[in-house]
Amino acid sequence: MLLVPGLVVIHPDQLLPAARSVSPEGDLLLEFPAGSPVVRAATRARGDELTAVLDITDVAPVSVPHRIRGRARIAGRLTSVPGRAEPGRIVLGLEIVEVSVDDLWGAEEVEPDAFRDAVADPFVAHEAELLQHLHAAHSEEMATLSALLGDRSGQPECACAAHRPAAVPVALDRFGLRVRFVESGGDCFDARFEFPDPVRDIGGLRRAMHTLFEAASC
Template structure:
């Protein structure tokens, strides 16, 4: 399974929505606290680009002794329609300072020095040490996950349903007489997670691991083919 540090790093560098929580700016609208872009530096600190007139930029510019604390909250929502759609959240807290000269006109880059990291997602809740976050690598499929899940949902629904047969005793009473609705929920280099929803509204997740971790979409295609072949036997 991906480590908590890898999962958090993936969320930070993904397109998931994010908002900066800054003491004293609680009344500011969320749209004014959303970074336009974000990246992670070699030391594990976050670089966040915001409009130059953002309240966060003004607060960081006028902070005394560079002691403006902040939390970047990231919310991960499944890219396909499914019950309980929020897949997880991550929080990176630390200290904000301005970084001159990195942004174009009308924008300002802020540096969030990473102090504490926490993730609560489909795998569970866990603290992440800053050095673990710094050294972690995002999942190689993260940039393609949205389109891949949407494609699986739209074009391979029947094949996904056949994976129910790989669940063994857990699928007793459900497949094939009363098959649940099957929705692809999450994808990473280690495997595919499906959400199965029964007609009475009960949902549960099933995880299907690949024979080996995949490094790109080509290897993913081969791994999915192996899964579907196993389900067809």
């Protein structure tokens, strides 16, 4: 959601960009319908006087307690970018000044240059689909991962399936898998399972998951 000081809209979805990308210079490129309130505000602003904040909420693509995985705020100066959009749409550029992230890995500030130079994880476009597949088709194998937790799991000595906490995959990247274990009383905790080596494609991910499940079943 793109928040512009002083801008009031009738429907919150008018603040949602239809598409977003990052320019080689590190600016955010946000696409809106040509007649949207945000576009009107940007085109009427003089120079770089219009500031805005892109407020991002990252929600786990599977049903799990505490489903919000993280939030980010990207603040900067908003301008229109002519000639970059299809008919009926306008691209707005957000020249980044400040970035803050608060997610499963912690809270931190990100320098604009670091944001510009960051490389997307190879699974960013498919993470939701992969997590949903793991949850729907491999729930039994996921539950066996509690065997790798040792004393951290807080489980009774019996490790049979009836006493295992439910295991829901909540995040996946080239370095590993994060799982949320939900116990029968409703308590939950996260565990991160690192892959032996970073994976680069689906084939590598399949092998890494097979190794992980095999280790849990031993």
